[in-house]
Amino acid sequence: MYQVNRERLIQTFLELVQINSLSRDERNMADRLTRELQELGVEVVEDTAGEKVGGNAGNLICTLKGDASKPTILFTCHMDTVAPGLNIKPQLLEDRITSDGTTILGADDKAGVSGILEMVRTLKEQNLQHGTIVLFLTMGEETGLLGSRHADWEKLPKIDMGFAFDSNGPIGKVVTQAPAQERIEVTMHGKLAHAGVNPEAGINAINAASLAISRMKLGRINERTTANIGNFHGGDATNVVCDKVTIAAESRSLVLEELEAQTQHMVDAFQAAAAEYNTTCDVTVQRMYSNLNHDVESEVVQTAFKAVRSLGFEPSTMASGGGSDANVLNGMGIPTVNLAIGYEKIHTVSEFIRLNDLENGARLLVAMTQAVL
Incomplete structure (x- = not known):
């Protein structure tokens, strides 16, 4: 037929x-x-x-x-x-x-x-x-x-x-x-300093961002929800305390409430790490599709x-x-x-x-x- x-x-x-x-x-x-x-x-x-x-x-x-x-x-x-x-x-x-x-x-x-x-x-x-x-x-x-x-x-x-x-x-x-997907873009701020002469004067944005990511639930969260860090960029030289890191991440879920909870968990981790390092971060979240x-x-x-x-x-x-x-x-x-x-x-x-x-x-x-x- x-x-x-x-x-x-x-x-x-x-x-x-x-x-x-x-x-x-x-x-x-x-x-x-x-x-x-x-x-x-x-x-x-x-x-x-x-x-x-x-x-x-x-x-x-x-x-x-x-x-x-x-x-x-x-x-x-x-x-x-x-x-x-x-x-x-x-x-x-x-x-x-x-x-x-x-x-x-x-x-x-x-x-x-x-x-x-x-x-x-x-x-x-x-x-x-x-x-x-x-x-x-x-x-x-x-x-x-x-x-x-x-x-x-x-x-x-x-x-x-x-x-x-x-x-x-x-x-x-x-x-x-x-799943619905949300894209999370983060800029973690730090403070420049010479890494060999006075590293104490700086705030390493790589360290702060890494701390945040280490605390996150990522990968397969459950049968309905996943999360991932897609890229991480920061620093130009080994002798400089990095003052800025940019991160792109995502969360996906078949259930919107779980999607929103996972995204908030990731945002909270970045903001908490920034506070512990006495710095700030800029976070934007965009719903890519329903x-x-x-x-x-x-x-x-x-x-x-x-x-x-x-x-x-x-x-x-x-x-x-x-x-x-x-x-x-x-x-x-x-x-x-x-x-x-x-x-x-x-x-x-x-x-x-x-x-x-x-x-x-x-x-x-x-x-x-x-x-x-």
């Missing part, structure tokens, strides 16, 4: 992964997708997200008009990839596609993007009925969901439910839980389940430790789940996707358009 053109899909994927599109440099990818979608009769609008975050392309907000009496659904994938992702040379093997081992492959998320193009072609060729479909193709997802967080939301029509195609795992897995939490009986989950079952797969839910554009869409009031599309070992030079998973991901997109009729 819901067959797609496998060879065309594979060829599209091979072409797309060879388009350089690191985060904030998605221009060539956006132009290719704009051209192809417009040729298929899809309305394409590019927003100003790229301008807001220093990129050379915005998000593509694409509308394939359909039966207005049916729910309007949104599909989202991202156009950007991580490094090392320049000049990718995909290798087509008997049952899978890999890179040549020197770069990532870029199946995250060009498997999803290729599937979207094949889905539109299939709807047209097979004259399948559908409601209005919005394609939200984002820039900068790999660098903190920049595209979706800075989207021109007024350019989107009213959406009934959304589906991200951007998760690892076998076809049929539906991400119904994903959590994702859908009951299995919710309409958006049951719609995904219906589509999965129509292909002969058994659906199941899972929780993710990472955020995606689905988190942002949920935060904007659009019920959205994230669906697994089968890519493996993403963000490594060993990344690959099986040909059957690439095909079934595209079939699932088609099935989703029919599940809401």
Whole structure:
């Protein structure tokens, strides 16, 4: 049921992964997708997200008009990839596609993007009925969901439910839980002094910041919450007592109360250490995105389940430790789940996707358009 053109899909994927599109440099990818979608009769609008975050392309907000009496659904994938992702040379093997081992492959998320193009072609060729479909193709997802967080939301029509195609795992897995994230940026102040002549006159910001971190609960806090120190920078010379350290950290949790408690624990540790060293610290906390939490009986989950079952797969839910554009869409009031599309070992030079998973991901997109009729 819901067959797609496998060879065309594979060829599209091979072409797309060879388009350089690191985060904030998605221009060539956006132009290719704009051209192809417009040729298929899809309305394409590019927003100003790229301008807001220093990129050379915005998000593509694409509308394939359909039966207005049916729910309007949104599909989202991202156009950007991580490094090392320049000049990718995909290798087509008997049952899978890999890179040549020197770069990532870029199946995250060009498997999803290729599937979207094949889905539109299939709807047209097979004259399948559908409601209005919005394609939200984002820039900068790999660098903190920049595209979706800075989207021109007024350019989107009213959406009934959304589906991200951007998760690892076998076809049929539906991400119904994903954490909210807060970013913590700290500047620990100290006082300069000569480290050999009069160190007593100085206040070592490295010592103060290190004391704070040593007192923190970090890593896996429990099955719902994690925390991490991402970078720590300070000092220029060994003969100078360091007067400033900057730290970037994060906390994540499936439960907002636990997220806020973990973040406050980390902030308190920095402030207490600064007080003990008779100095100060500047702390800023930013909620990067909201959590994702859908009951299995919710309409958006049951719609995904219906589509999965129509292909002969058994659906199941899972929780993710990472955020995606689905988190942002949920935060904007659009019920959205994230669906697994089968890519493996993403963000490594060993990344690959099986040909059957690439095909079934595209079939699932088609099935989703029919599940809401």
